[in-house]
Amino acid sequence: AGADVNRAKDNGQTPVYAAAIMGYVDVVKALVRAGADANRARTEDGQTPVYGAAWCGYLEVVKTLVEVGVDVNRAKDNGQTPVYAAANRGHAEVVRVLLEAGADASLTDKAGDTPLAAASRNGHKDVVRILLDCSVAVDGP
Template sequence: MSELHQAAAAGDYDQVTELLRENKCNPNQKDIDWCSKTPLHWAAAKGHTEMVRILIKHGARPCLRTEYGWTPAHFAAESGRLAVLRLLHSLHAPIDKEDCCGDKPVRLAEIYGHQDCVRFLKKAEIECQAYRKLAAREGISVDDTDEEWPKRDKENLEKQQL
C-alpha cells in the first residue's frame, strides 16, 4: 500500500494534498495487495468526500476497477456514502458499471439497506446513461472505461472455472 493509499484511507487530507501537489505518488496506482484498490476507492469507501474531490482534481480516474470490478461508486454504495455518490455523479463518473458478478452500485446499496443511496442511484443511472449518449453525439470525451478490466475480468472467469 502506497503512502497515498494510506493517507486516503485514513482521511488525512493534508498529507494527500501534499503528496499530490509534489507529485510523489500516482493517484491511479492499483494496490495488488488490496485487490487493486486505488486511493480513490479507499476515499470513496470511507466517505471522505473532499478527499475524493482532490484526488479526481489531481488525475484520479473514477472508472478504475478493482480485481472484482468495483469502481469507487461500488464502495460508496456499499458503505452508504450518499455525498460521495452525489459528487461522483456530478463529475460524470461511471456510477452504473457492473462488477464481475453483474452487480451495479445500486444493487450493493439495496443489499446493505441504504435506501437513500438506492433512490439516488436509480435516478442517477438514467442521467449517467443520458450523458454518455449526449457526449457521444457531441464528441465529448468521457473517461468511463478501465482499459485493464476486460483482460482481468476474463482471467477471473477462467480462475472460477478451474
C-alpha cells in the first residue's frame, strides 16, 4: 500500500502544504496527481497550501494550486486570505493571479484589515495599484 498523501503532522501540515511553502511546484503537482487534497490541508492556525505559497511569493505554486481548483478565499483562523498574505508581503504577480482566479480583495481579517491596507502600510505601491485597478473598496466591504 502507498503512503497517505493527506496525512497531517501534529501541527496540521500535510505533504502538499510542506511542498507549497518550500516552492516545490513539481512536488505539489505530483502530490495532487496522487490524490492530495489541497483544499483540505490546513495547519493548526488554518493556513492552506495556497495561503502559504502566497505568503512566500511562490507564483508557480500558486498558479498550480489555482489550476487544481483550490478555494482562493479560504482564510486562516485570523481571517487573512491568500490575497491578503501576498499583498502584505508585496508579491504583486501572486496578487494578480489570485484576483484573476476570483479572490475577493475586499474581505477583511478579524481585526478589520484589508489587503489594500496591508500593502499600503508596507509600501508595496505595485500591489496597491493592482488592487485599486480591480476596484477594491478602500475601506473594505
